[in-house]
Amino acid sequence: MIGKLNHVAIAVPDLEAAAAIYRDTLGANVSEPVELPEHGVITIFVELPNTKIELLHPMGDASPIAKFLQSNPSGGMHHICYEVEDIEAAATKMQESGARVLGNGRPKIGAHNKPVLFLHPKDFCGTLVELEQA
Numbered sequence: 001m002i003g004k005l006n007h008v009a010i011a012v013p014d015l016e017a018a019a020a021i022y023r024d025t026l027g028a029n030v031s032e033p034v035e036l037p038e039h040g041v042i043t044i045f046v047e048l049p050n051t052k053i054e055l056l057h058p059m060g061d062a063s064p065i066a067k068f069l070q071s072n073p074s075g076g077m078h079h080i081c082y083e084v085e086d087i088e089a090a091a092t093k094m095q096e097s098g099a100r101v102l103g104n105g106r107p108k109i110g111a112h113n114k115p116v117l118f119l120h121p122k123d124f125c126g127t128l129v130e131l132e133q134a
Helices: 015-025 064-071 087-096
Strands: 005-011 034-036 041-047 052-058 076-084 115-119 129-133
Touching (some): 005 064, 005 129, 015 041, 015 052, 052 064, 064 076, 076 087, 087 115, 087 129
Parallel strands (some): 076 129
Antiparallel strands (some): 005 076, 034 041, 041 052, 115 129
């Protein structure tokens, strides 16, 4: 069911410093910051030949990334994102398999303007999983 790895998301306490590491030290192509108020984050994507890195920074104290950074003040891997062909079918399969789909169980629009779902880390080896419709 899952397709290719879309991105690995890293929560960072300083978005510009993190972008500079990827851009200036590693020589990667780094996007401009994009605010996603519906998710409570600001994102920057680092383009790699075979996938992307998503740098996440909280938009305020209510952001889930703010809570993550309280526990991980230096930042760290937040989630991994896989592509799926049909997000609705993926949601149904996850729920039928007993996996917990976070939120209300319905897809919402993600950073790439495509439908996404998040799956509970306790059901996936301790890793928060995002599914994005390809």
